[in-house]
Amino acid sequence: MKNVKFKLFVLAHLIFLMSNINAQSKAAYPELIKESEALIIKKMESDQIIGVNAVILVDDSVIWKRSFGYADKENNVPMAEHTVVNIASATKTFTVLAIMQLQEKGLLDINQPINKYLPQFDPLTRGENLDDVTVKSVITHSSGIQTDVLKNGDLGSGKYTDVLGFINESYLLYPPGLVESYSNSGYNILGHLIKQVSGQDYPEYIHENIFAPLGMSSSGFFMDSLQGRTRVYSGGKSMHDYGFRDIASGGIYTNINDFIKYARELMHAYHGMNSPLIRTSTIREMFTLQTGSAVLESNKKGLGWFMFKNDSVFAVTHAGDAITGHAEICLIPDKNAAAIILINSAEGESLKRDFTFKFIHKFGLSVPDIIPPPVIKEVHHEINPIDLPLVVKEKHTGDYSQGFSYLTVSLDDDNLVIYRDGKQYILKALSEDEFVPYEVGQDSLSVKDKERYCFMDYGNFHILIHKKGEQESRLGYKLNSFNTSKFAKKLGSYEHYGYQLLMGDTKFKGAALSIADDRILMLKLIAYDGEYPFPLNVISDGYAITSGLGVGFGFTVKFTEDEKYDLIDFGGITFRKLK
Structure with missing residues (x-):
């Protein structure tokens, strides 16, 4: 009996301690709790969100847990901690x-x-x-x-x-x-x-x-x-x-x-x-x-x-x-x-x-704390442009895929030139792979001294990176050149057939295959929620891949045919057009 009383005392003491810790922890974070609740209530109303469960734990203790809205709005079933x-x-x-x-x-x-x-x-x-x-x-x-x-x-x-x-x-x-x-x-x-x-x-x-x-x-x-x-x-x-x-x-x-x-x-x-x-x-x-x-x-x-x-x-x-x-x-x-x-x-x-x-x-953390160290760790701080052999400049010319679009680096009067966001820049070399951009105005050039365009090779990939201060943008990799005549008969509009996605708005109605600027194979997927254009990196007459660097939407595209149709397979979604 004495042992039972002791165990009950210890249990009661632990319950008291845990409840005291919980109260102290909750008291230490009132602003976080208040802001979290206000955020959820505001976003539920503005974004048509029906049900939310949220919790915050500190020191092994739940300092805040709350359910908002409905698990089943039609039947007035509230969101609850047991909702799956x-x-x-x-x-x-x-x-x-x-x-x-x-x-x-x-x-x-x-x-x-x-x-x-x-x-x-x-x-x-x-x-x-x-x-x-x-x-x-x-x-x-x-x-x-x-x-x-x-x-x-x-x-x-x-x-x-x-x-x-x-x-x-x-x-x-x-x-x-x-x-x-x-x-x-x-x-x-x-x-x-x-x-x-x-x-x-x-x-x-x-x-x-x-x-x-x-x-x-x-x-x-x-x-x-x-x-x-x-x-x-x-x-x-x-x-x-x-x-x-x-x-x-x-x-x-x-x-x-x-x-x-x-x-x-x-x-x-x-x-x-x-x-x-x-x-x-x-x-x-x-x-x-x-x-x-x-x-x-x-x-x-x-x-x-x-x-x-x-x-x-x-x-x-x-x-x-x-x-x-x-x-x-x-x-x-x-x-x-x-x-x-x-x-x-x-x-x-x-x-x-x-x-x-x-x-x-x-x-003590913020959004930039998720960004890795820069790939281009050092650049020339002094701007002293050098001249490069033509063969080096030509290595950098081409079309660079950006996932849903592309940009072009070309030669104009022996200068490398790039167009971005409606502006033209002349790239002047600081080394074989590092360039400083000069924005082309109506009657002048203005140097963007905090910016660099850097090229790097990895295997067969020739990659373009834009650096502005400590921020980097991976602009894309250079697309393969290919024989456009091999795809001439495949160009045109395709209808979707076969398997259809069952959920969401991105259900496919069709596709269109075209050649942009006489050299870039473009596949446009036509869905009920919009259109998605992809510059394709051509591997062979039968295969290409959607391209870009880490855009999170990469697929193999397969081109085949049967007696009646030209066929396109995009990640298992199929399209066809009459020959």
Whole structure:
């Protein structure tokens, strides 16, 4: 009896301490809480957002948690802490955690080629060595694997293990290690890798090795028929959720309470506590800056996480953005703090982003802290133009793809010239690869002494970078020249046929193939929500790729024909025109 009384005393004391810590923590962050609530209320009204759940944790304690709006507006069901929401690409943090668990068990090594464990992996190449596509390069989005596969993108017609076969029919967009280019396809291949190495289907592995140890009993996948799942909204109206095929890159559904368990456990492991999930050394590796995984990076990254980092503090974060809604989890491990937001509406991207920015700002971070170091680390400070041989200047001339557009560097009176944003600039050499721009006025030239245009080579890629002070813009890479006559019969308007995307406004009506400026092959996709023009980098008569540097929308384009039609395949979406 005495022992029972002692245990009750200890329990009561712990409850008192935790409630006191909670009260102190909440009192320490009233401005953050007030601003977060005001932001959510404002954005819900202005952006037609139907339901939101959000939480902030500090020192292992929930200092604020609140539900807003509706999980089911039509039936007046309010958003609640048990409401289950698709976290979209935040799923990728679970996928990498699973990969790192398998590494701890000695079943794989992320520094080894992915085809060592998944020998079926065999995409088309232009001379790249597939041994350079390591597991780590896929984790860090620097493998060159195509962004997405659109065909059979819903669970009704496809499964995540189909993606590997589609990728094997596509080209690597870049040499491994050149560009950070976000790839959902890569993460679905990681899901396939988990299945191959563990012997368990991806959902089964995640349930058994992550959800179950944490008691995440309300978490799962679309096919799990989870209780309390929200309806999803676009334009204030509910829409049918078909479920995405890409479960290893964006398929997890959870509620705010389960997501809190996940965030807490990762930070417990980081701080040296015994964890059923992961070793402290492993989670610290995942939260270590991996900048340098690619020559051209857009964001600082860990393993499976994006990073904000300055000299005194860092945060790891991953967002999820889908037509079904938005989510973000942000951890500041050294401060033992976290923020999570779940949104059930397609219009929630801006709210999700601003909520996270407010949180990291409170802990001394800002948006520029996610930007990696510059690629061009040194430039000539003195402007002393030199003359270059014509052959060097000609090397830099050409058309440079920018994803949805292109710019041209040409020779005019022995000067390199570039047009940008309606203005003409003469580029004067400070070295063979570094140029200072002079803006051409009506009767004068004005030097832009804080700006540089720099060229660099990586394999067969000739890359143009604009540098203004410490800011860099990757303007693109030089497109291949090709025989335009080989495509003359393929030009024209195409109708869509075959598989159609089931969700969202980007459903395809047709396409148009043309040649711009007598030398650039252009593919325009015509969707119900707009038109998307792509300058294509031609590989052969039968293949091209959409081009640009890390625009996150890279696809292989295949040209074929049958007896009746010319055919175009874009990421598995097909178009045809009569011959």
